[in-house]
Amino acid sequence: MNDKLYKAILFIAAMVMPIVCGGVVYALVTDAHSAFEHFGFLRFLTSSEWSYTEGAEQYGALPFITGTLMTTALALVFCIPFSLPVALFVGEYFKGTKVASVLGTVTDLLAGIPSIIYGLWGFYTLRPLIMALGISSQGSGILTASVVLAIMIVPYAASLSAEFIKMVPNDLKEGAYSLGATRAEVIRKVVYPVAGSGIFSSYVLAIGRALGETMTVTMLIGNTNNIPESITSTGNSMASIIANQFGEASDLRFSSLIAIGLVLFLITAIINMIGKMMIKRARIS
Amino acid sequence: MTHLKTKHRLATDKAMLWMVCLFAALTAVPLLAILGEVLLRGYDQLSWSFFTEPTPTAYRAMKAIEAGDPIPGGIANGIIGTMIMLGMAAIVAVPTGILCGAFLAENPKRRFSQTVSYLTDLLQGTPSVIIGIVTYVWIVVPMRGYSAIAGSVALFIMMLPLVIRSTEETLKILPTSLKEAGLALGSNRARVMLKVQLPAAFGGIFTGVLLAISRVIGETAPLMFTALGCSFIRFAIDKPISAVPLLIWEFFNDPNLQELIWGASLFLLLFVLILNLTAKYLAKKWNQ
Amino acid sequence: MKKIFQSVMTLVIAIAMTACGGNTNKENGREPQELSGAGATFPLPFYNVVFEQFGQMKGDFVAYGGIGSGGGVRNLKDKIVDFAGSDAFLSDKEMAEIKIPVIHVPTCMGAVVLAYNLEGVESLNLSGDVIADIFAGEIKMWNDARLVALNPDVTLPEEAIIPVFRSDGSGTTFVFTDYLTKVSPMWKEKYGTGKSVNFPVGQAAKGNPGVAGVIAQTKNAIGYVGSEYAFAQKIPYAQIANQRGELVKPTAASISAAASGEIPADTRCSITNSDAEGAYPISTFTWMIIYKEQCYAGRSKEQAMATLDLLKYILSDEAQTITSEVHYAPLPSKAKELSMKNLKTVTYEGVAVWQ
Numbered sequence: 001m002n003d004k005l006y007k008a009i010l011f012i013a014a015m016v017m018p019i020v021c022g023g024v025v026y027a028l029v030t031d032a033h034s035a036f037e038h039f040g041f042l043r044f045l046t047s048s049e050w051s052y053t054e055g056a057e058q059y060g061a062l063p064f065i066t067g068t069l070m071t072t073a074l075a076l077v078f079c080i081p082f083s084l085p086v087a088l089f090v091g092e093y094f095k096g097t098k099v100a101s102v103l104g105t106v107t108d109l110l111a112g113i114p115s116i117i118y119g120l121w122g123f124y125t126l127r128p129l130i131m132a133l134g135i136s137s138q139g140s141g142i143l144t145a146s147v148v149l150a151i152m153i154v155p156y157a158a159s160l161s162a163e164f165i166k167m168v169p170n171d172l173k174e175g176a177y178s179l180g181a182t183r184a185e186v187i188r189k190v191v192y193p194v195a196g197s198g199i200f201s202s203y204v205l206a207i208g209r210a211l212g213e214t215m216t217v218t219m220l221i222g223n224t225n226n227i228p229e230s231i232t233s234t235g236n237s238m239a240s241i242i243a244n245q246f247g248e249a250s251d252l253r254f255s256s257l258i259a260i261g262l263v264l265f266l267i268t269a270i271i272n273m274i275g276k277m278m279i280k281r282a283r284i285s
Numbered sequence: 286m287t288h289l290k291t292k293h294r295l296a297t298d299k300a301m302l303w304m305v306c307l308f309a310a311l312t313a314v315p316l317l318a319i320l321g322e323v324l325l326r327g328y329d330q331l332s333w334s335f336f337t338e339p340t341p342t343a344y345r346a347m348k349a350i351e352a353g354d355p356i357p358g359g360i361a362n363g364i365i366g367t368m369i370m371l372g373m374a375a376i377v378a379v380p381t382g383i384l385c386g387a388f389l390a391e392n393p394k395r396r397f398s399q400t401v402s403y404l405t406d407l408l409q410g411t412p413s414v415i416i417g418i419v420t421y422v423w424i425v426v427p428m429r430g431y432s433a434i435a436g437s438v439a440l441f442i443m444m445l446p447l448v449i450r451s452t453e454e455t456l457k458i459l460p461t462s463l464k465e466a467g468l469a470l471g472s473n474r475a476r477v478m479l480k481v482q483l484p485a486a487f488g489g490i491f492t493g494v495l496l497a498i499s500r501v502i503g504e505t506a507p508l509m510f511t512a513l514g515c516s517f518i519r520f521a522i523d524k525p526i527s528a529v530p531l532l533i534w535e536f537f538n539d540p541n542l543q544e545l546i547w548g549a550s551l552f553l554l555l556f557v558l559i560l561n562l563t564a565k566y567l568a569k570k571w572n573q
Numbered sequence: 574m575k576k577i578f579q580s581v582m583t584l585v586i587a588i589a590m591t592a593c594g595g596n597t598n599k600e601n602g603r604e605p606q607e608l609s610g611a612g613a614t615f616p617l618p619f620y621n622v623v624f625e626q627f628g629q630m631k632g633d634f635v636a637y638g639g640i641g642s643g644g645g646v647r648n649l650k651d652k653i654v655d656f657a658g659s660d661a662f663l664s665d666k667e668m669a670e671i672k673i674p675v676i677h678v679p680t681c682m683g684a685v686v687l688a689y690n691l692e693g694v695e696s697l698n699l700s701g702d703v704i705a706d707i708f709a710g711e712i713k714m715w716n717d718a719r720l721v722a723l724n725p726d727v728t729l730p731e732e733a734i735i736p737v738f739r740s741d742g743s744g745t746t747f748v749f750t751d752y753l754t755k756v757s758p759m760w761k762e763k764y765g766t767g768k769s770v771n772f773p774v775g776q777a778a779k780g781n782p783g784v785a786g787v788i789a790q791t792k793n794a795i796g797y798v799g800s801e802y803a804f805a806q807k808i809p810y811a812q813i814a815n816q817r818g819e820l821v822k823p824t825a826a827s828i829s830a831a832a833s834g835e836i837p838a839d840t841r842c843s844i845t846n847s848d849a850e851g852a853y854p855i856s857t858f859t860w861m862i863i864y865k866e867q868c869y870a871g872r873s874k875e876q877a878m879a880t881l882d883l884l885k886y887i888l889s890d891e892a893q894t895i896t897s898e899v900h901y902a903p904l905p906s907k908a909k910e911l912s913m914k915n916l917k918t919v920t921y922e923g924v925a926v927w928q
Contacts, residue, residue, distance in 0.1 A: 006475035010391065013384030014401050017449070020442060021404045024411070027422045052742070052769045085308035093305060105565065106313045112561040113319060114503020116530050117550050120537065121319045123790075131792070138735045138776045138791055151315045158312075182298035212412020214506040219537070223740035223777035234776045239414045243506050244779060245769075246418055248644030248742040258422075261415050272410035273403075342621035343782075344899060347805050429870055430609070430653045431638075513638055525609070525636060539782035540789060540806045 024265070032259035035059065038252060044259060050225040050241075052253060059256035061263060063227045067235035068264070070228055071146045071217060072210045078150035079206065083157035087199070090158070091165030092191060093183075104159070111155035119219035122148040127220065136232035140222035143231045148220060149210050157206040164198025164282060165191055197285075201278035208272040212264060214239040238264040323550045330548030335359035340516045340532060346541040356542070360549050362518045363532040369520065370433055370512065370528060371502060374440035379494055382445050386452025386490075387478060393457075402453075409446035416442050417507030425511060433526040436512030443504065444497045451493020455486040488571025492564045499560035503553055505530040529553050605632035606879035612638075612645020612658030613744045614781045615799035616859045618899050619681055620658065626895075627886050633879045639780065643742025643768045649675070649862060652870040655880050657862045660744020661768055662841035674865040676919065677840050678912045679858040680887050682832060682902040684823035685749050686810035686855070688788050688803040689795040691715065691730065698723045700814040701756030701846070701854065707795065708736050708753070709760060710774035715793060723814075730793070736775030737787050737796030742768040745781055748857040749797045752845040756854075797855075801900045815854040816846055823853045828902035831856035836907050839915065858908070861887070867921045877921045885927075888912055 036044055039059065047060025086107060094100040126147060127139035135143065168191050176186045192199075222234025223244055236244070238260050246257050334357075341349075341358035349356050385401065392398045416439050424435040459482060467477035483490075508514075513525040514535060529549055536546040617639045624635040637658065640648075645657035650671055662677055687699055703719050706712040712719060715729045739746045747768045753760040764770050778787040785802040788794045800823050803810045812820040821827050831844045831852040846854050861884060867877035886892055893903040904912075919926050 003473050003475065006473070006478070010384055010388035013381050014388040014397070016381050016445070017385060017401045017404045017408070020445070021408055023423065024408075024415070024419050024442075027419045028415070031422055051771050052767055053765055082308055082312050085305040086312050088305050089309040093302065103309055103313070105562075106316055108565065109558055109561060110312070110316050112499055112557050113316075114505070114530060114553060114557060116503060116505045116533050116537075117319065117323065117554055120533070120546060120550060121315075121322060123537075125318065125322060127790075137733055137793065140776050154312055182294050184298040184301040185294070187301070208410050212410075212414065214412065214414040215534070218506075223779070224775070225771060226773075239412055239506070242414050242418060243509065244740045244777075245742070246421070246510055248641045248647060250643075250647040250650060258418060261418050264412060265415050268410055268412060269407055272406060276406050342618075342625070343805070344618045344621045347618065350805075425653075426651065429651070513640075515636055517634075517636070524607070525638065537783075538778075538780050538786065540786045540802065541782070543786065 028258060028262040028265060031255055032262045033255070035252065035255040035259040038255075044256070045263065048227050057252050059253060061238070061256075061260050063225055064236050064238045064241045064260055065263070066227050067142065067221065068211060068237040068239070068267075070142050070231065070235070071149055071221065071237055072207055074142065074146035074231060075149035075153060075210045076203065076207060078147060079153050079157055080203070082150075083154045083161065083206075084199075086154065086158035087161035087165055088187065091162035092187065095166060104162075107155040107158050110151065111159075113152075115152065115213060115215045116219075118148050118152055119216040122216060122220045138222065138234065140220055141232050141234045142221065142228050145217045145220040145237075146231070148216050149213055152213065152216065153206040153210050156209055157202050160202030160205065160279075161195075161199040164195040164202070167198070168194045195282075197278060198282035201275050201282055204271060204275035204278060208268050208275060211268050211271065212239055214243050218243045320554070323547060323554050327547030327549075327551030330545065331551065332359075335548055336364065336552075337361050339518045340527070340535070340542070340545070342516065343539055343541040346544075350541065350544075356544050358545075360529060360532050360545070360552065362516060362527045363529040363549065364552075365518055365520070366433065366436075366512065366515070366526040366531075367502065367528040369522065369526065370437040370440055370508075371498060373433070373437035373522070374444055374501070375494070375498065378441045378444035378448055378497070382448025383452045383483070383490060385445075386449045387456060387483075389449065389453040390456035391474070391478075405446045405449050408442065409450070413439075413443060413504050414506040417510040420507065421510040428523070430523075431511060431513035431525040433512060433522040433524065436508050436526065436528065437522075439507035439511050440501045440504065443501045443507070447497035447500060448490075448494060451496070452486070452490050455489030455493070456482060458489075459485055488567060492568045492571070495560050495564040495567070499557045499564070502560075503530050503557055505534050509534070603875040603878055605634065606873075606876050607634045607636070608655045608876070608879055608883060609636045609653075610638075610645070610656040610658055610861070611640050611648045611654050613642045613660045613859055614639035615642075615660045615683060615743075615745050615801075616658060616681060616901070617781075618801050618805075619896060619901050622895055622899060623887055623892050624883075626892070627883055630886070631879070631882060633883070635883065641739075641741045641768075641780065642744030642747070646862070649864075655863070655872070655876065656884075658859070659862055660857055660859045661747035662843075662858075662860060663862065673869075675862050676865050676915050677860045677862055678884050678888070678916065679840050679860050679904055679908050681893070681896045681904060682828050682856060682858055683900075684800040684828050684853050684856050684902075685745055685752075685797050686800045686803045686823050687795060687813065688785065688798050688806075688808040688810045690788050690792055690808065692792065694727055694729065695809060697727065697809070697811040698814070698820050699811045701752065704813075705753045705757035705760040707734055708738070708772055708775070709763065710736075711759075732793040735791055735794040736772065737784050737791070737794050738772045738775060738777050739769070739781075739784060740777035740779050743781075744768065744857075744859070745797065745799055746770060748843075748845060748855060751843050752855045755846040804900050813854055815852055816848045817850065819851065821851060821853045823856075825897045825902040827851055827853035828856045829905065832858070832905045832908070836905075836911060838911060840908055840911055856902075858904075863919070865919055866923070867919060867926060874921045874926075877919070877926050881916060881919060881926050884912075884916060888916075 048062040049058040049060050051058045090100045131139040172190050173186050176190050217237045218240040224234040228235035242257050338359040339362040346356045389398050420439040424438050467481040508528050508531050514527045514531045515525045533549045536542040642659040648654040649657035716731045750766045750770050754766045778784045781799045781802045784796045785798045785806045788796045789806045812822050815821050830849050831847040833849045888909050896903045917927050
């Protein structure tokens with residue numbers, strides 16, 4: 001095989017990527033077009049009406065955008081108290097030990113569990129628990145979905161944060177120890193300032209994952225098309241409204257669901273891009 | 286005074302250590318809880334017929350429940366569907382991904398590589414439900430029907446960025462001397478890549494492929510809009526087909542079949558976890 | 574070892590048999606066909622049995638996806654199925670949108686029941702306006718005065734009512750809201766009739782099975798499901814006051830009673846809130862919808878014949894007797910006669926298929 005042919009083959013393989021991505025964007029944009037045209041881009045995003053009454057159809061994405069943002073934000077809040085200790089455990093306290101590698105395996109396995117199984121666990125174990133505790137009478141809702149989402153993103157946030165914590169130069173830490181600092185102080189005064197931007201970026205990427213999570217949320221959020229009033233209310237996320245209604249929608253509703261898909265695609269793309277850029281910068285510094 | 290302060294500082298230090306250990310240990314709880322629940326509720330369903338028979342109809346299941354018998358049938362249709370779709374997706378995604386990864390590793394500075402690299406990240410972060418609706422628009426509508434082909438296209442799109450990334454990263458960490466030695470011996474770049482670099486990177490790429498498979502095998506949302514599901518054992522690739530996660534979703538939604546959820550989940554979970562552990566073990570072994 | 578060998582052999586044989594779609598049966602004057610349909614989950618248990626028996630008789634293979642009536646109709650519009658299953662007949666507007674004429678064939682009758690999960694409550698009486706107010710969120714508690722008045726012999730708990738409804742487009746929702754629209758002016762004005770309606774309170778689940786599952790899992794819940802699914806889950810369901818004020822349980826007899834009135838020639842009619850004696854008020858036909866001209870999307874004439882054979886079989890006495898076994902009700906003879914007449918008008922490239 002000569003060099004020219006070899007290069008051509010590699011180039012063609014690489015071209016698959018722009019083609020696939022272009023196709024994804026093209027499909028979303030063309031099919032979302034009629035919804036945006038009918039309702040207007042901004043009105044589609046800010047209208048909270050999702051009504052299929054024949055002849056007076058009204059589709060707006062606001063309830064689902066709200067649902068997605070609420071579940072994601074709440075999941076992040078629940079995720080931090082667990083992922084940060086895991087990262088410190090693996091990356092600082094027990095760096096390189098057997099216990100750390102066991103915990104690393106545990107988080108890897110957590111990341112590997114399919115989302116539908118998380119959903120089942122949430123539905124059959126967590127939901128009755130939430131009902132029994134009297135937090136909400138129907139058990140499903142933003143809160144239930146967020147708790148399970150939080151468990152799902154802990155591994156992503158933790159393993160990436162640990163990587164940055166590990167990279168903090170030893171001489172910096174030793175300098176602080178020699179001045180009599182305790183480990184907690186070293187973490188606060190040395191590790192955190194150095195690894196902070198990297199840790200932050202790992203949470204940005206974890207948000208990226210939580211935004212688009214579908215099955216778990218669909219099974220736990222309650223699937224109602226309203227703006228959730230509180231964290232125990234039922235609602236729908238952008239991904240779950242698509243999962244619920246895409247199979248049967250036609251015409252304007254079909255287009256509106258694709259439009260929601262496009263909005264979700266753009267939001268995750270932006271969040272992921274920010275996260276990746278921050279990581280690159282954190283790695284260089 | 287300073288003594289008190291030191292005492293306080295030491296106490297904080299100790300408290301922090303304990304908190305870190307406690308919360309880190311708590312993270313293992315969901316894993317154990319999920320594994321435990323699926324194991325306890327699912328293990329007695331795993332039998333030979335569970336893997337060889339297709340899903341029963343809701344009616345047959347209902348009759349069995351009324352008679353107090355165990356629900357007949359199994360998940361063979363799902364296992365076969367999953368294998369067919371994964372197989373088709375992998376056959377295309379693995380070579381394409383490796384070649385694309387090789388391109389990125391060979392031309393790290395080119396503008397085009399940076400674009401491709403960015404797009405790989407973009408696709409990797411795209412929610413799977415969106416891959417599902419796009420595949421519906423691309424494949425299902427023009428083909429006039431749900432099919433195994435459509436399902437495998439969706440899985441292909443999800444596998445591709447994972448294979449590209451693992452190939453690129455493995456090739457990049459190979460010592461440059463390896464490539465230079467090959468080139469110095471007069472081999473052309475294609476030969477060096479095929480005979481030297483790729484074999485040396487085999488371990489990393491293989492691990493990457495295993496992880497990619499374990500990532501997409503449990504995907505449900507994209508298959509709902511593409512493969513649809515089917516309660517018979519079928520091998521036709523242009524017709525609707527089932528998959529294990531799709532079956533779990535069906536069982537979840539059908540009170541007559543709910544008993545079967547746990548067996549199917551146990552099978553899927555064990556499959557995914559074993560793939561993960563194998564990948565981790567191989568990665569460690571090949572790294573040494 | 575021997576046992577394993579035997580199981581492997583049965584597996585191989587089973588696969589071989591499924592792979593070639595049964596034996597080639599030439600009695601019909603055609604090769605066995607693969608038919609595909611999609612739509613309502615409501616009649617799914619009935620269809621499962623019928624398709625299996627039809628397959629054994631004719632060698633044809635029928636795949637049916639329970640994706641909801643709305644989805645079935647969309648698939649028919651997209652021409653990716655041979656027939657759509659729907660609990661809601663197409664409105665004149667929908668018929669106009671499809672452009673090509675379609676035929677509605679009723680397949681059986683069923684009821685939408687109000688299934689509930691109330692500890693210690695074995696029987697519950699409801700009336701149309703009370704149901705409407707529960708699902709509109711106006712009656713919030715189980716011990717509401719109006720519920721207590723309907724159920725003098727039952728102690729209702731002081732708990733919030735959790736209404737459960739469908740998250741997907743559904744003929745069951747259509748039938749249910751069609752009934753509410755007829756009995757409650759408030760419902761008619763605020764929510765109306767449709768395959769999907771914006772219920773203001775409660776929680777949603779996918780498919781009839783999903784709703785039944787959530788009710789079974791949730792205390793103090795009430796929801797509307799196809800009767801079969803409440804039976805399957807052994808969830809109790811309410812007696813409902815009909816137009817004459819009689820409290821009626823859904824049974825084959827009370828469902829059939831609802832269809833004793835007039836049926837139009839194309840069989841598109843709603844039989845909810847029937848004024849017949851002993852009629853269960855939320856009863857419905859469920860339909861299969863096919864194109865009148867069967868030559869579309871590259872379908873063969875044999876496929877058209879198989880589709881017709883299937884529908885003829887469903888209308889036969891043999892298939893209709895299955896209905897009550899699976900908790901549905903058989904079609905009245907009037908509906909069968911009309912459907913047979915309609916099926917004779919089905920064509921392939923302009924030529925009648927049924928000769």
